[in-house]
Amino acid sequence: MAFSDRLFSGTVYVVIGLFVLFCGIPFWMVVSNSVASESSLQTIGYQLLPTDLSLYAYEYLFRGKQLWSSYGVTVAVTVIGTVLALFLTSTLAYVMAHRKAKYGSLLSFMTYFTMIFGSGMVGFYMLVAIWLGLKDTLWAMILPYLLNPFFAFILVAFYRTIPYEVNEAAKIDGANEISTFFRIIWPMTVPALATITLFYALQYWNDWYLAIMFVDDYKLHPLQIMIRQLIANMNMQSYLQGGTVSFDKPLPVKGVQLATVCLTIGPIIFLYPFVQKYFVQGLTIGAVKG
Amino acid sequence: MSEIGIYKELKANRHLYLLALPGVLFLLVFAYLPMIGHFVSFKRFRPSDGLWGSEWVGLDNFAFFFGSDDWLRVTMNTLFINSLFIVFTLGIALVLAIFINELRHALYKRLAQSAIFLPYFVSWLVVSFMTYAVFNTSDGVLNKLLTSLGREGYNWYGNADLWPYILTILFVWKMSGYVTIIFFSAITAISGEYYESATLDGASRFQQILHITLPLLRPTLVVLLLLQIGRIFYGDFGMIYGIIGDNPILIPTTDVIDTYSFRALRQLGNFSMAGSVVLYQAIMGLITIVLFNWLARRIDRDSSLF
Numbered sequence: 001m002a003f004s005d006r007l008f009s010g011t012v013y014v015v016i017g018l019f020v021l022f023c024g025i026p027f028w029m030v031v032s033n034s035v036a037s038e039s040s041l042q043t044i045g046y047q048l049l050p051t052d053l054s055l056y057a058y059e060y061l062f063r064g065k066q067l068w069s070s071y072g073v074t075v076a077v078t079v080i081g082t083v084l085a086l087f088l089t090s091t092l093a094y095v096m097a098h099r100k101a102k103y104g105s106l107l108s109f110m111t112y113f114t115m116i117f118g119s120g121m122v123g124f125y126m127l128v129a130i131w132l133g134l135k136d137t138l139w140a141m142i143l144p145y146l147l148n149p150f151f152a153f154i155l156v157a158f159y160r161t162i163p164y165e166v167n168e169a170a171k172i173d174g175a176n177e178i179s180t181f182f183r184i185i186w187p188m189t190v191p192a193l194a195t196i197t198l199f200y201a202l203q204y205w206n207d208w209y210l211a212i213m214f215v216d217d218y219k220l221h222p223l224q225i226m227i228r229q230l231i232a233n234m235n236m237q238s239y240l241q242g243g244t245v246s247f248d249k250p251l252p253v254k255g256v257q258l259a260t261v262c263l264t265i266g267p268i269i270f271l272y273p274f275v276q277k278y279f280v281q282g283l284t285i286g287a288v289k290g
Numbered sequence: 291m292s293e294i295g296i297y298k299e300l301k302a303n304r305h306l307y308l309l310a311l312p313g314v315l316f317l318l319v320f321a322y323l324p325m326i327g328h329f330v331s332f333k334r335f336r337p338s339d340g341l342w343g344s345e346w347v348g349l350d351n352f353a354f355f356f357g358s359d360d361w362l363r364v365t366m367n368t369l370f371i372n373s374l375f376i377v378f379t380l381g382i383a384l385v386l387a388i389f390i391n392e393l394r395h396a397l398y399k400r401l402a403q404s405a406i407f408l409p410y411f412v413s414w415l416v417v418s419f420m421t422y423a424v425f426n427t428s429d430g431v432l433n434k435l436l437t438s439l440g441r442e443g444y445n446w447y448g449n450a451d452l453w454p455y456i457l458t459i460l461f462v463w464k465m466s467g468y469v470t471i472i473f474f475s476a477i478t479a480i481s482g483e484y485y486e487s488a489t490l491d492g493a494s495r496f497q498q499i500l501h502i503t504l505p506l507l508r509p510t511l512v513v514l515l516l517l518q519i520g521r522i523f524y525g526d527f528g529m530i531y532g533i534i535g536d537n538p539i540l541i542p543t544t545d546v547i548d549t550y551s552f553r554a555l556r557q558l559g560n561f562s563m564a565g566s567v568v569l570y571q572a573i574m575g576l577i578t579i580v581l582f583n584w585l586a587r588r589i590d591r592d593s594s595l596f
Contacts, residue, residue, distance in 0.1 A: 005495050006590045012392045019386060020405040025410065025461065026420045029431075045307025045434045046423060101306050102299050107314065114321040116520070120568035121551055122561055123327015147316050163522045177305035206413035209528050213556070228532075231419055237378065261419050268411045275475070276404060283468065284475040 017208045021037040027269070034058075034262045040253035055253025065242030066218070066226060067263070073138070074264075076221040078204040085200045090193060094181055094278060097159035100167075108156070111149045128214055140214035141222065151196050154285050158192040159185070195282040198275050205268070223264045230257045307424045317350050331566035351566035360550065361570075364524075367454075368546040370529075374458040375465075380514060383466045383509070387473030388499055403474070407467035414532035417460055421533055425456070450543040453534070457544065460533065461526075469514065476510040477503060516586050520579035527552065547571045 029046055034057065036050035061067045095101050096108045119127075124144070134140040161187065171181040186193070208224035215221065218239065221229065229239060237251050326341070331351050335346040355361050386406060393399040395427055409417075424431045425446040431444035446452065480503065488498045525546025534544045536553075547567060554564035 002494060008494070008496050009392065009394075012389045013398075016386070016389050016393065016398075016402050018416060023409050023467070024405050026463075029423075030420065042429075045429050046431050052390050077505060088313050088316055091309045095306050095310035095313075101303055101310075103307070106376070107310060107584070110317055111316070114317065117325075117376060117576045118524075118568075118572050119321060119324035119327060119547070120565070120572055122330055122555055122565040122568050123324030125319075125555060126327050126561070127324045128328070131323075144320055146320075152313075153468055160367055177303070178309055202411060206411075207528075208413065210416055212531075224413050227415045227419055231415075257419065261416055265412050269408075271410065272404075272411065276407065279407075280471055280475070283471045 009043075012116055027265075030258055030261050032263075034255065034258035038255045040226055041252075041258075045143040052108070054255070056249065057252045057259040060252060060256055061240065061263070064240040066221070066240045067260070069219055069242075070097060070221050070223045070226040073141075073220055074224070076138060077141045077222060078201055080138075081145060082197055082200045084142070085146045086193065088146045089148065089152050089196060089200075090155055090180070090186075090189075092147065093155035094185065096152070097156045098167075098177075099164060103185075111147075111152055115149045123215060135214050136217045136220060138216075138220065139209070141210045142204075144210060145167040145200070145207070148200070148203070151199055154282060155189075155192060155196060157285055158189055162188060191278070191281065192285070195278045195285075198278050198281055202268070214288050223260070227257070227264060228262055230260055267286070307380045327582055328522050328569045328572070329563065330561050333562055335561040335565070337561075341351070347562075351562045352570070355566050355570070356561065358491060361567075363542070364547050364550045364567075365547055367546075368525045369522060369533060371454050371457060371525065371544070371546060372518075375461045375526075376515070376518045378458050378462050379469055380511065380518075382462055383469035384511065385474055386466060386470045387477055387511060390470070390474060391477050391503075392495065392499075403467075403471070406470055409464045410468045412464070413463075414526075414529045416465055417529075418532045421456075421460060445535065448539055450540050453540050455542050457530065457533065461529065471516065473510060476507055480506050512586060516582050519582050521575065523547065523575040523578060525549065 029048070033041065033046050033050055034045065035053050035055060036055035037052040038056065040047070040050060040052040083204060092107065092111070096104050096111070098104055101107075123205070124196060126139055128144065129135045134143070166188070167177075167180060170184050175183070206224065208222065208228065211220075211222050211225045212228075215225070218229075233253070236253065236256070240251075240256065330341060330344075332346060332348060333341070334347045334350075335341065335344045339345075360432050390399060390402055390406075393402065422430070427443060427447065430443075430446070432446070436443050446456075474589060484502045484506075485498055488502060493501070525548040527546075527548040530544060530546055531552065532548050534540050534549070536557075548571075551564045552568040552569070554560045554567065558564075
C-alpha cells in the first residue's frame with residue numbers, strides 16, 4: 001500500500017476511535033457511577049472507575065413509591081401507544097398505497113400537509129386540554145402520537161413493493177379488503193411493521209413533551225419527568241418516597257439521579273443489540289424517498 | 291368528480307375506506323381541528339369566554355409581538371442554532387460515514403456504527419442530565435478536570451454566548467449517528483466496479499472518495515439538507531427546553547420560537563400572544579419548505595420532495 005493510503009487509513013482509525021469514545025463515555029460514566037457510594041460522588045465526583053461502591057441509591061429508589069409509579073406510567077404509555085399507533089398507521093398507509101383506492105392520493109396529501117403546516121402548540125393545547133378534557137390523564141400522553149406521517153410514508157413505500165397479484169388472488173378466494181389486509185398483507189410485511197413498532201416505542205418511551213404540556217399530577221409522571229424532577233432537586237425526599245418509608249441514612253442525592261437515569265435507559269441499552277438492525281432498516285427505506 | 295361519483299367510489303371500495311377510517315378520523319381531530327386554534331391570534335382569548343366568545347382584536351397580538359424586541363431575537367436564535375445544527379451534523383456525519391466505510395475490520399466497523407448510533411436512543415432529558423454533570427460549576431466533570439490541572443473552574447452556565455455552540459456539540463453527539471447511518475447506506479449502494487476500475491487506474495483511497503463517493507452522495511446530501519432547511523423555523527423544543535429550561539441567564543441566546551411560545555402559553559397563560567407567535571412560525575415554515583422544494587427541483591429534478 002502506498003504511504004499516502006497508509007497515512008489516510010491511520011487517520012480514519014484514529015478519528016473513528018475518538019468519536020466512538022465521545023459517544024460511549026457518557027454512558028459508561030452514568031452506569032459505573034450509579035453504583036458509586038454517595039460519599040465518593042460528593043467528595044471525589046464522577047470517576048471513570050469508581051472504587052467505593054454502593055447499591056444504596058437503587059435500594060432507596062426501589063423502596064420508594066415514585067419509581068414504581070413512573071415505571072408503570074412509562075410502560076403503559078409505551079405499550080398502549082405503540083399498539084394503537086401500529087394499527088392506525090398501517091391501516092391508513094395501506095389504503096394510501098392501494099392502487100384501487102381513488103382517494104389514496106388525497107389521503108396522502110392530507111397526511112403530508114400536516115408535516116408542512118402545523119396546527120401549532122396553542123390549538124393543540126386547546127384541543128387536548130380544553131376541548132377533549134384530557135389533562136392529567138394517560139390518554140394525553142398517548143393519543144397525540146398515534147400517527148406519525150413519516151412512519152406512514154415508510155410503510156407506504158413498503159406496501160408498494162408487494163405485487164398486486166396478491167390482492168387479486170385473495171379476492172378470487174372471496175376475501176374482502178379488510179381480511180386480506182390482516183390475514184395476508186400483515187404477515188408479509190412483518191419486517192417493516194417491526195421497524196415502525198420500534199420507532200413508535202422509542203418515541204413513547206423517551207417523550208416528555210406531552211407530559212410537560214398536560215400532566216401536573218406527580219402520580220402520572222413518566223420516567224423522563226421523574227429525571228427532570230430530580231435534576232430540579234425540589235423536595236426530593238417526599239417526592240421519591242411517597243411519604244411512607246423512612247430511612248436512617250440521608251438521601252443519596254447524586255446516586256438517586258444516576259440510578260434513575262440508568263433505570264430509564266437500561267431497557268433501551270439492553271434491547272439495543274437485538275433491535276438496532278430494524279432501526280437501520282427504517283432509516284434506509286426512509287432515505288430512499290425523503 | 292361529481293357527488294354521485296364520490297358516493298360510487300366510497301361504496302365500491304367501502305372496505306378499503308373503512309380500513310382508513312380510524313387514521314382519517316385521527317388526522318381530522320388531532321391535526322386539522324387544532325388548526326382552528328390559529329384564530330386565537332386574532333382574539334383576546336379568555337378561557338371563560340371560549341375561543342368563539344372571546345373578543346376579536348384584529349392584528350393587535352401581532353403588532354405587540356412584532357413591536358417587541360422578542361420576535362427578532364427568537365427568530366434569529368432559531369435560525370442561527372438550527373443552521374449550526376444542520377451544518378455540523380451533516381458535515382460530521384458525512385465524514386463519519388465515509389470513514390466507517392474505510393474501516394477494514396468487520397467487527398470494528400460494526401462496533402463503530404453501533405456506538406455512534408447509540409446516543410440517538412436516549413431522551414433529551416437524559417442528555418440534559420449528562421450535560422449538567424459535565425458543565426456545572428461546583429462539581430462538574432469539566433471543572434474538576436480544570437482544577438486538577440491547577441486552573442480555575444469556569445462558570446459555564448453563566449456565559450450565554452457559549453450555549454449555541456454547546457448545544458451544537460450535544461446535537462452532534464445525539465443525532466450524527468442517525469445521519470451517518472443514512473449516508474452509510476447510500477455509500478454501500480454504490481457499485482464496487484467504480485472503485486475497482488479507479489484502483490486499476492492507480493487512484494489512491496483519498497482520490498476515490500473525492501471523485502467517486504462524494505459526487506454520488508450528492509443527492510442524499512441535498513435531500514437531507516432540504517428536509518432540515520424546510521424545518522429551520524422550528525426549534526427543537528424537547529432539546530432546548532430540556533437542557534436550558536427556564537435559566538434566565540441563558541435565555542437571550544438560546545430562546546427559540548418554540549420555547550418562547552411555550553412560555554407564553556404555559557407560564558403566562560397568554561393564549562393569544564402564544565398563538566400569534568405560533569401562526570407566524572407556521573406560515574414562515576410553510577413558505578420555507580415550498581421555496582426550498584422549488585429550488586431543489588430547479589437544481590436537480592430528482593431531489594425535490596414532492
